Amino acid sequence: MPLQSYASHTQEIEAFGLGYPTGRGERDQAVLGSWRRCIDHHRLDPAQTCEAYIVPESQLRIHQDESESLIRIARSGLERLYQQLKGLDYVLLLADRHGVAVDFLGHQAQAADLRHAGLYLGAEWREDRAGTSAVGACLATGEALVVHQSDHFDFTHTQLSCTAAPIYDLRGELAAVLDLSLLKSPAERASQNLALNLVVAAARRVELANLMAQSRNDWVLRFSQSPDFLDVDPDAAISIDARGRIRATTHAGARALVAAAGLEWRKRPSLIGQPLEHFFDFDLAHLPQLRRNRPAQERIVRARDGNILFAHAMEPQRAPARSLTISAPQPLPPALGTLTAGDPAMNALLHKAARLAPQSLPVLVQGETGAGKEFLARALHAASGREGAFIAINCAAIPEALLESELFGYLPGSWTGGASKGRQGLIEAAHGGTLFLDEIGDMPVGLQAKLLRVLSESQVTPVGAHGPRHVDLRVVSASHRALATLVEAGQFRQDLLYRLNAAELHLPPLRQRQDLAAMLDRLLADLGGYHLDEPARAALLAHRWPGNLRELSNVLRYAVALCHEPDAADPGGAQVIALSHLPDALQSASAGDAQDTPATPPLSAPHAAARTESADPEALAQLLAQCQGNVSEVARLLGVNRSTVHRRIQRMLGQRQVHWGDGG
Incomplete structure (x- = not known):
């Protein structure tokens, strides 16, 4: 590691954190914003380097299962882009909303180097884990960007040049990130301008393909600024149901609707379910006039803000009636089966829980007070096959002064009033089993950092001990409070939230159940x-x-x-x-x-x-x-x-x- 380069990189970020201007005036604002989050929010130290983290294979399978349909749709676009860049040593990653690479295209001859650099399947690139990176910053901002070489927060990654674009789902929520990276690149940041344009275009095509695949029974309206590209490579698309209301949209389509209605992008209300005429000077009855049987130059529409667009309306696909063979769902494990009496939403949740049960993936259970969060946690443990105990602790019921010793245990003589022989902590007692942390949102912020270390390193250090002890446990946490809201209020660590909600289960309230x-x-x-x-x-x-x-x-x-x-x-x-x-x-x-x-x-x-x-x-x-x-x-x-x-x-x-x- 070149000492001077490492030192100057660390000093620049530290100076920036103290409010001094950066040594390089050309730093992109997206990069500086990410540095600020790494320092102020994630509490990362630029002097501490960390190798790229690859999630375990069992955890990767969970992430891939969650993103299965998107991976399938995006794969064709990824392969097309990869062929365009053949011979330029680019690596393509598709990361899910958690920042984990669920698909990957790269030279297998470089597999060892790519894995070491984190440009590989299963790499985790969230900001709280890896500092400033293209994937992490894109997830945080929702915008396409370049993180080039020393733009990276962690010096370990400063050899890389990474370009990323967001992929949004049909409801306008950020679902994935498409990343185009190089192990080695020219020093000039402008060298990645072409990569930025290519990855943005590829992400747009993936969103369009996703909308088309899921809108076969709806009208689809595609837009373009130019009639010449309308039918071959449109800019945006929306789908409209039989009542003339917005059912789905690509990201560019959502931006067009927001602009047409004069709304602020970041504070927009939900567009789904809104009538078409709220955004344009026509309604559902006008769509047949915009079909492809007319020249593209004649398919002109006017948005409510006065903007002129060219449109292509595609009518619903009426699939011929055919008999379908529907396979019966697998029976639930007995412990999970007792939690439902036939409610469809609860059944779907429990089948998802059954797939998660054998994994070691941390699970976050959300639901109203009394909805049965601990019952679900116990059922997950019973269905997991883990031989250790189920240990439950209510983080809101134990005084803050005692919570640390209860969780981590303590050695003899560690504090006045403690047991003479010390006490084993609940975390260590759950070795080989499941630790259930109820009302995790009430855990003191100071203890959250120590719990994060347990989750990331599988080690626990009792109070008064000089060294850690290894623990093998599955953590299930629960809260009736929205943890994301607590993160925004500064009452809960975002990095811990990401650790706890690798899989998230939402229990429906009793009033919404049909059983x-x-x-x-x-x-x-x-x-x-x-x-x-x-x-x-x-x-x-x-x-x-x-x-x-x-x-x-x-x-x-x-x-x-x-x-x-x-x-x-x-x-x-x-x-x-x-x-x-x-x-x-x-x-x-x-x-x-x-x-x-x-x-x-x-x-x-x-x-x-x-x-x-x-x-x-x-x-x-x-x-x-x-x-x-x-x-x-x-x-x-x-x-x-x-x-x-x-x-x-x-x-x-x-x-x-x-x-x-x-x-x-």
Whole structure:
């Protein structure tokens, strides 16, 4: 390593961090912005060098599976670009949204050098990991850029010249980065101008191919500034559904829409779902006039900002009807299968979890309080095949002063009041198993740095120890708070977030699940085979469940505790939970619903007489007997809601025993 070059590079970045001008006035603003993030946000030291990091093969497979469809679509464009640059020693990387290279094209004869430099499959180029690089800076800014030689923050990478462009998904979110790099290049930064144009054009074509592949049933509108290139290489594209609303867009298409509506790019609202006429002076009915059967020069459209564009409308592809063979999904592992009773969204999440379970990849579980995050973490451990223990710790429940010793353990005599023999930390106790960090968002920032070291190096140093100890564990973390928001507020380290959410699972709240009724029956069966009468079931199904599964479990346990009367058994012997057994808040809400429900009018005069007599317990009992205990029939005869009949029956239970059911 040339000492002077290393020293001058380090000194320039350190001086820049202190507010002094850089030694090279031509530094690009994108590069300087990345340096600032590396210093202020990621807390990187320019004097500390780090070799390129290649993720383990098992982790790479997870990243590739997540980006499978994009890799397949982009591959043709990558090969085309690689052939254009044949003989110039360029390397092509496709990095996912986490900065991991999921596809790669380069000379296999240089494989060892490329791997050492990080220009290889599985290389991780996020800013918090590698400092300023084209991939990392592109992910941070969303813009195409060049990071040339000494532009790199880490001196290890200053031999490289890297050019990158973002690839956006159909909803306008940054999905991947296309990177074109050289191990060795001319000293002049301008030598990469052609590479920048080529990689931007390639990324645009990948986005267009992705939109076309996923918009076969929609109108696709392609734009160009020039009619000569409209049908062969358009600048942008959007897709429009049958109602004339935006369904998808390329990045250039999104920028065109934003400009047409006079919006600010960085603060734009969602474009998806907006009517076409919000952006142009035509609507869905005008699209057939823009098909290719007319000359390109005549297919002129005007945007709302007055800009003139040439457009090519492609009508939906009507695929011929054919029989499809749909393979049944693989059964869930038993531990995961118990977490659903048939909800489609939950089933999809659990099948994803089943694929992640055998991996060592850190998993972040997000969801509202009580949604079952720890249950999912335990199920992941049970399905992982790991022989070690499942160790759970609630980062919000342990005082900050004790959290470090609980996590890392301590040696004898490390601090006053500690156990005389010391204590093994929870991280070390999870060796060979799973460490579950609940409410990770409440972990103190100082401890976050130490946890990051554990995750990156698989080592833990107890309090008072002079050296680290190796640990083999799988980390599952959870939070009901959006960790990205905490990062923006400076309350959570971004580099730790990237480490924790290599795989992310979002648990749906209970109110959005379609399997609540089935879950009620399953939970009651687990509690001893209890049944719900209709008013109780209706009240439970109508409740919003802000506390999710935890609240549901507590409510059912409360109801079971109150459901002990001998006369509460149905003919089959199972105990019946009535509305009166539920907590007062649910009863009150049900009563309010009953008052808002219009009463069914009586059918005849005898029924009206029965209504006037129904306040009398003896008359109500007689009517129940006449209807053979059918509460629905009694409610219909009285012209009241069934919950009203149930409340009157409950008031009557203390006066005489009445055996009734809720058939029909």
